[in-house]
Amino acid sequence: MKTILIVDDAPENILVIGKRLMQGFEVLAATSGEEALQLAHAQRPALILLDVKMPGMDGYEVLARLKQDAATQAIPVIFVTAANTAESETDALRSGAADFIHKPVNLDVLESRIALQLALKEQEQALLALNESLERKVAERTGELQRAKESAEAANSAKSNFLHNMSHEMRTPVHQIVGLLQLIQTQPDNPKCNAWIDQVVDSAHRLTGMFDAVLRVTELDSRMLATHPEPLDPATLVEEVVAPLRTRIGAKGLSVETRVAALNEPVSGDAEWIRHALHCYLDNAIKFTEHGSIEIAMQIEERSDEALRVCFTVTDTGVGFGPEVRARLFNLFEQADNSMSRRHEGSGLGLVTVKKIAERLGGGAGCSSEPGRGSTFWFAVRLGRGQPVPGPAGHGLQGG
Incomplete structure (x- = not known):
């Protein structure tokens, strides 16, 4: 009252x-x-x-x-x-x-005047509340637009840096190919020709790998890639990824260990995609680990009647990084550290590709790390229980 x-x-x-x-x-x-x-x-x-x-x-x-x-x-x-x-x-x-x-x-007039003033006061308060609400919304929207502007500017800057880095990465093997072909052309009888040809092939493979990395991300974004579930054994799949890289691992004096949980039942999934995601993680671990060890593991996260959610992890004793780097590692066109990346070849699209693959396979990807204390990169996927159901044909992954 x-x-x-x-x-x-x-x-x-x-x-x-x-x-x-x-x-x-x-x-x-x-x-x-x-x-x-x-x-x-x-x-x-x-x-x-x-x-x-x-x-x-x-x-x-x-x-x-x-x-x-x-x-x-x-x-x-x-x-x-x-x-x-x-x-x-x-x-x-x-x-x-x-x-x-x-x-x-006049009491009747007085009551009317009181009612009028109270009604006007309520309307005034309602207008003030509406004005405050509008001001808050304007401030919030202005903040959102400012953040969107800053995000767009950051994305544009990251894109420019990425394109600059990619052009540098591609220019190096192109120059090598051109220079070596000129040597072969001018000195066809030189006994080093076979070695030069091998270097040309190696540089061409590096270029192909970069083009494939860009194409792969584009296809994942456009959903041109279809999944191809097939029977798979996670332990065998992990070894298939590790085996070709053992020479590189040993050359750096690193040790590698695998720990794969036993499933004790048939499962199916897109083995090619999972292999590629694991290869990206392991390749990064080798690049950025100068001493110590690397561990590849898989464990079961959850079970349902139709599927298992499993998580693959690659843990290293490398340089590590802080939370400000972790926040942008899986963003398109972003790299952890341009100065560090320049010491290692690559397109910088590997982590983005892993994240997109994991999401297409019903999971996700992420990492944890501390500077100087190594890193753990993980991705989770869903594997079907039992034999796979044949699906429509589609594009598969290309390149390594």
Whole structure:
């Protein structure tokens, strides 16, 4: 129930007005300006009926003090005055009164004026709330647009850096191919020709690998690749990835260990995609680990009637990285550290490809790391339980 404060130095006036208003409001009463100010500040009434002529502090001074107090300045005040001139009405409105009513008071008119002022106050509060809501939304939207702008600028910068790095990576084998072919052309009888030809082939393979990496990401984005589930054994699959790389691992003096959980049941999945994802992780681990060991593992995360969710991890004792790098490692066109990447060949698309492959196979990808303490890269996929159901033909992965 709303509260109305009646301020009048004549108790009989308060009694008459209060009796009428008590039917719909809680009524407070004050017989002096000082008492009115105290009650208004403490009780925060919805509206004040204020007598103009009172001993000591008159209505104009009371109203002025109400407007100076942040707690009461918004309370609508209706002057109740015996003055019945245009000048008195003008003075009342100029002083900040919401309305005025003449004595003797017509109680029906008074109730109508009170209802009008309370309705106006509610509308004002609703408009203020709406304005605050709109300002918040504008601020939020402005923040979103600013973040989107910064994100777009960062993505554009990352794309430019990526294209610059890719052009550098491609230019090196192209120059090697051109130079070696010129040597072969000008010195066809040189006994080194066979070695030069081998180098040309190796450089061509490096170029092909870069083109395949870009094509693979493009195909995954456009969903041109279809899955090809087939019976697979995770332990065999892991060994197929590790075996061709053991020479590189040994040449760096690293040890490698595999730990694959036994499934004890037939499963199916896209072995080619899983092999490629594992190869990307293992290749990175070899590149960025100078001493220590690498571990490839697989464990079961969850089972359902139709599928197993398994997680493959590759853990190394390499250089590691901080959370600011981890946050962008799997983003397209991003690399951990351009200065570090320049010491190692590659397109920088391997981690992006792993993430997209894992998502296409019903899982996800991520990593954890600390600078100087190595890294663990993981990806999860779903493997069907039992024999695979033949699906439609589609494009497969190309290249290594």
